[in-house]
Amino acid sequence: MSVPTALARKRIACSLRSLNSSRRAYQTQSAADRNVVRIVEVGPRDGLQNEKGIVPTNMKVELINRLGIAGLTIIEAGSFVSPKWVPQMAGTAEVITRMEKLPGVHYPVLVPNMKGLDNLLELLSTTTSQSVDSSSAPTSTIPPTDEIAIFTAATDAFCLANTNCTIEESLKRLAPVTQKAREKGLRVRGYVSVVITCPYSGKVDYHRVRDVAKELLEMGCYEVSLGDTTGTGNSTTVGDMLDVVVGVVPVEKLAGHFHDTFGMGVANALTALETGVRTLDSSVGGLGGCPYSPGATGNVATEDILYSIQNSKYRTEKKVDLEQLADIGWWISEKLNRQNASLVGRALRARKERQKSEKD
C-alpha cells in the first residue's frame, strides 16, 4: 500500500473534519426535521429564461403569485443579468416590484456581477412591495427580495459561454458581489453548473465541482446548488459526483438542480435525498432549459418531485397543494404553447378528465 503524501493526508483530515461537522449538525436534528425537503421553485427564472418569445410581465407576475398561493415557499423570481445575453429576463425589476409578496415566501433573483447587484440594490432602496395575506388587505411593506443567487460552473468552457469569463475569473468577480450583498443584508446562494457533463467539453471532473462548491461556501454563500445543466446524469453518476463533493462540503449546504433531458430528474433527485441532500430545485410543468446548454430540456417538474416523495419519510416544510400546482403547470404550458413536461401533471389531468366523463 502506498503511503499518502502530506497533501493527501491534509485532504483526508479536511474531509474527516467536514464529515464530522456534518454528522454533528445531523445528530442535533430530530428525525422528523432531517426528512424535511426544501423545494426551490425555479420555473419563473430557469423556466422562462429559455422561452423563444418574450413572456409578458403580467404572465410572469401571475405565475409567481399562483405558485406562492399553492404553498411554495422559495420562488426564484428572475435575473438581473445583461438583457443582451438573456433578453427574456429583462423585465425582472418590474416583475418583482409588481408581484404579491406573501409572508414567509422568499423570492431570490440571479445576479451575475456587480452591475446586476447594484441595479437590484437601487431598486430595493426605492421600492417595497405590499405584503399580501390572501385573507386580508395588504398589511405591511416588505422588500421584494431578500436573497440573490450567484452562478459559476465546473468547466471553463461553460463558464465562458454563459458569463464570458473562466471559472477563476468568475469567482474573482463574484467574491465582492457576495460580500456587498451580505453587507446589505441579502442572503447569497451559489450555483455550480454542469456538474456531470459539459455541452462544450464533455465529462466533468467531479473534483472540480467539489472545489468550486467549496469556494462558493467560503465566499459566503449559505448553500450551493449543484446543476446537472445538461440533464445527462443518472443515479450512478449523480451518486458518484455527490460522493466526491460530500467528502469535503457539508451535505446540508448542498442542493440538487436536475434537468430532465434524459428523464432521470426524479431518479437523480431521489439519489440526492438518499445521500443527505435536503434541498431540490425544480420547475412547475418542467419549464425551461439554459440558453447556453443546447439541447437541454427543462428542470425536473415540481409536480413530479412532490409526487415522488408522497407516502415516503420525506415531506415539505409547508404543505404544497399538488392538484393546484398541476393546474398551474397546465395553465403556463398552454399560455406558452408548449407541451406540459410534467408526467404527474399529465396523469392528474387525465384522471380528472376520466372522473368527469364517468360522472357525465
Ligand SMILES: CC(C)(COP(=O)([O-])OP(=O)([O-])OC[C@H]1O[C@@H](n2cnc3c(N)ncnc32)[C@H](O)[C@@H]1OP(=O)([O-])[O-])[C@@H](O)C(=O)NCCC(=O)NCCSC(=O)C[C@@](C)(O)CC(=O)[O-]
Ligand atoms: C455576466 C455577463 C453580464 C458578462 O457579459 P459581458 O458581455 O462580458 O459583460 P460586459 O460587462 O462587457 O457588459 C456588456 C453589456 O451588458 C451590460 N451589462 C453587464 N452586466 C449587466 C447586468 N447585470 N445587468 C444589465 N446589464 C448588464 C453592460 O452595461 C454592457 O452594456 P453596453 O455597454 O454594451 O450597452 C453576461 O455574460 C451575462 O449576463 N450572462 C448571464 C447568462 C445567463 O443569465 N445565463 C442563464 C443563467 S445560469 C443558468 O441558467 C444555470 C443555472 C443557474 O440554472 C444552473 C444550471 O442549470 O446549471
